[in-house]
Amino acid sequence: KAVVSTQSTGMxxxxxSSLFTxxxxxxxxxxxxxxxxxxxxxxxxxxxxVKHSLQRPPYSVGVFDVSQVQAxxxxxxxxxxxxxxxxxxxxxxxxRVDISFHYDGVPDTxxxxxxxxxxxxxxxxxxxxxxxxxxxxxxxxxESEEMRQLRDMIQVAMxxxxxxxxxxxxxxxxxxxxxxxxxxxxxxxxxxxxxxAKSPGGKKRK
Numbered sequence: 001k002a003v004v005s006t007q008s009t010g011m012x013x014x015x016x017s018s019l020f021t022x023x024x025x026x027x028x029x030x031x032x033x034x035x036x037x038x039x040x041x042x043x044x045x046x047x048x049x050v051k052h053s054l055q056r057p058p059y060s061v062g063v064f065d066v067s068q069v070q071a072x073x074x075x076x077x078x079x080x081x082x083x084x085x086x087x088x089x090x091x092x093x094x095x096r097v098d099i100s101f102h103y104d105g106v107p108d109t110x111x112x113x114x115x116x117x118x119x120x121x122x123x124x125x126x127x128x129x130x131x132x133x134x135x136x137x138x139x140x141x142x143e144s145e146e147m148r149q150l151r152d153m154i155q156v157a158m159x160x161x162x163x164x165x166x167x168x169x170x171x172x173x174x175x176x177x178x179x180x181x182x183x184x185x186x187x188x189x190x191x192x193x194x195x196x197a198k199s200p201g202g203k204k205r206k
Contacts, residue, residue, distance in 0.1 A: 011068070018063045019072060022048045023080065030084065031091040038084045045076060 011019070026045045033040070053069050055062030064072065080087065 015063055015068065018052050022052065026080070027087065027091070030088050035088060038081065041084065042081055049073070
């Protein structure tokens with residue numbers, strides 16, 4: 001923008017170069033100093049502009065006249081210094097500081113050493129013995145008198161029920177056999193094959 005401004009105001013090459021250098025020096029100061037120093041930066045800008053406005057060698061050189069000084073000041077205020085905080089935040093490098101303290105006469109604290117985890121050896125014999133103990137059946141408890149009497153009563157009752165069931169089953173089987181025999185005899189009579197009857201050929205059935 002500084003170069004474009006010089007072209008619009010009709011400055012020559014020496015004046016354009018001087019203005020560009022002044023703005024570059026101000027910007028370098030802006031990005032290399034702490035924040036909240038816009039007044040100090042503007043003071044530095046005015047000092048540089050004065051050194052290029054008066055012909056007093058070797059302290060200053062007359063590059064700009066009074067009207068140009070006023071135009072350059074208005075330009076700097078309306079552009080660069082109006083957005084001074086933005087330029088400073090955008091171009092100032094961020095610095096990270098790591099602070100460590102060392103006290104004379106006090107030994108340095110050693111860094112903690114992380115010990116590897118100790119693996120306990122597995123004793124195979126102990127594992128086998130534990131498995132054997134788990135596999136062994138617990139010793140049976142002695143049977144009490146009440147439990148023995150209850151067991152005897154259950155056995156007697158179950159024996160009677162089994163006898164009744166067996167007799168009913170035998171009777172059912174006999175009845176079924178008798179019924180089947182009667183059905184077979186009736187079938188033989190219906191077709192003339194009862195014992196002692198003649199066959200169609202005139203011969204008795206053996």
